[in-house]
Amino acid sequence: MKRLFTALAIASAFLGGCAVDGSPHDETAGFDYLLRQSDNYGKVQEYELATDYALKAIEVADSKGNRQQRAEGLCLLAGIDLLTWRDEQAWSHALEAESIAREEHIDSTLAKALMQKGRVCAYGGITQAETRDDEALEYFTEAMQLAEKSNVPRLKVDIFYHISQVYVNKNRFNDTNLNPQWYALAGEYLEKGERLALLHGFTDMRAKALIYKMRYLRQGGRIKEGIKCCTDLLAICSEKDWLNKSQAYNQLVMLHALDGNTQEAAAMHQQYVYCIEYYMQQKADSKL
Numbered sequence: 001m002k003r004l005f006t007a008l009a010i011a012s013a014f015l016g017g018c019a020v021d022g023s024p025h026d027e028t029a030g031f032d033y034l035l036r037q038s039d040n041y042g043k044v045q046e047y048e049l050a051t052d053y054a055l056k057a058i059e060v061a062d063s064k065g066n067r068q069q070r071a072e073g074l075c076l077l078a079g080i081d082l083l084t085w086r087d088e089q090a091w092s093h094a095l096e097a098e099s100i101a102r103e104e105h106i107d108s109t110l111a112k113a114l115m116q117k118g119r120v121c122a123y124g125g126i127t128q129a130e131t132r133d134d135e136a137l138e139y140f141t142e143a144m145q146l147a148e149k150s151n152v153p154r155l156k157v158d159i160f161y162h163i164s165q166v167y168v169n170k171n172r173f174n175d176t177n178l179n180p181q182w183y184a185l186a187g188e189y190l191e192k193g194e195r196l197a198l199l200h201g202f203t204d205m206r207a208k209a210l211i212y213k214m215r216y217l218r219q220g221g222r223i224k225e226g227i228k229c230c231t232d233l234l235a236i237c238s239e240k241d242w243l244n245k246s247q248a249y250n251q252l253v254m255l256h257a258l259d260g261n262t263q264e265a266a267a268m269h270q271q272y273v274y275c276i277e278y279y280m281q282q283k284a285d286s287k288l
Contacts, residue, residue: 031060031069035076042080045243045279050080071100071109078116082123083243091120108155111146114139115159122166133170137163153200160193161212168216178219186216207236207244214251218258226255242279246272 038053054077061069074097081090094116101110118139121132140163147155167186171178190212197205210233217226230248237244249272256265 031057047084067100071097075112087124107146108150108152111143114143128173133166136166157193157197160189164189218255223255223259242275246275246279
């Protein structure tokens, strides 16, 4: 269950409603189209097709000898790997993307690669002995510096949220005795991400904020706020967004239990099981 929870926690608030068509085996398709289709299928949690399009995009980049495009494709593929529990492959793909980006001096791509490495470190630890939170912070910090340098605000929002989650993670074995400094930093980076997203009108990133906020509020014992946060997320989830729905119901189980409402906690657990079964099927359909 812990591995499942941490795997779910890496979600990037993928919402439905994206138009997807065509085939990853279309020999006339260009790199940008293929990468866009991979991202679109990832957003609707069609991970097998997302993987196929990412691999085809990398193949097209290789056919042109375009190393920057290869690195971009590897970054996207690493994100899909993480969502389907292919942590070792995610690390390998991010590492190669980092190497190419450093050699070619592509700061924005390097920031993406480092962010993916940080995510692997942040969400791979199940026991206290396995945690790599400080290593994750190092990658996220360098990624943020590069995102600042490259002026990529959307990437900065992502990194702020990931840093916030790391500080939540650092307290995950201390729920009854939180380190107040870590908890405060988690809130600070969460607010930074929300403010920047609002400033640039990134309304599509609303779900991301709610996902990271749910656990933060629950960890701090802020039950009513946490329940509202989960409810807000469920309200904007697409019909087949089983990943984010399962996360919301999982948090609602714990929040209602903390509130002493065992009946509602049980009802939310039933919803969680229902959603997670569908998400697990989506994950099982992925390949590489």
